[in-house]
Amino acid sequence: MTNRKPYVREVKRTWWQNHPFYRFYMLREATVLPLILFTLFVLIGLASLVKGADAWHSWLAFMANPVVVAINIVALAGSLLHAQTFFSMVPQVMPIRLKGKPVEKSVIVVTQWAAVAVISLLVLILV
Known part of the structure; x- marks a missing residue:
């Protein structure tokens, strides 16, 4: 010790x-x-x-x-x-690649927000 x-x-x-x-x-x-x-x-x-x-x-x-x-x-x-x-x-x-080229970060983020908007709109229509 x-x-x-x-x-x-x-x-x-x-x-x-x-x-x-x-x-x-x-x-x-x-x-x-x-x-x-x-x-x-x-x-x-x-x-x-x-x-x-x-x-x-x-x-x-x-x-x-x-x-x-x-x-x-x-x-x-x-x-x-x-x-x-x-x-x-x-x-x-x-990182996402299409045809071997990287997709721009802003396109990925905008696509995700667009998906949220579409799903929210569908939920509002159904409810």
């Missing part, structure tokens, strides 16, 4: 606030909280739909609450932020 003590650098709780990349990362990861609430709201809505018309109307009144609407707007913004960061990473992670 030795009496040697290894150097352990102190890490403060706010280490991530010193660099813009980590601040953005923490913001993006924090957007999961409103998404969890949105998911719970939808599950409660499904449960109230099963319980009957009175429970359903109570849930609709709950969803009309300004705080709930604000949480849902923040959840939507968080979802769009996640989609944007994911779509911007796809060309780097999975």
Whole structure:
């Protein structure tokens, strides 16, 4: 045994606030909280739909609450932020080639957003 003590650098709780990349990362990861609430709201809505018309109307009144609407707007913004960061990473992670030539990154990202728009429109039409 030795009496040697290894150097352990102190890490403060706010280490991530010193660099813009980590601040953005923490913001993006924090957007999961409103998404969890949105998911719970939808599950409660499904449960109230099963319980009957009175429970359903109570849930609709709950969803009309300004705080709930604000949480849902923040959840939507968080979802769009996640989609944007994911779509911007796809060309780097999975470069696509057509006829041996690489497809431009912007074309890949725009194609993904177009697919989201088409699917959203289809869902709106069907519902």
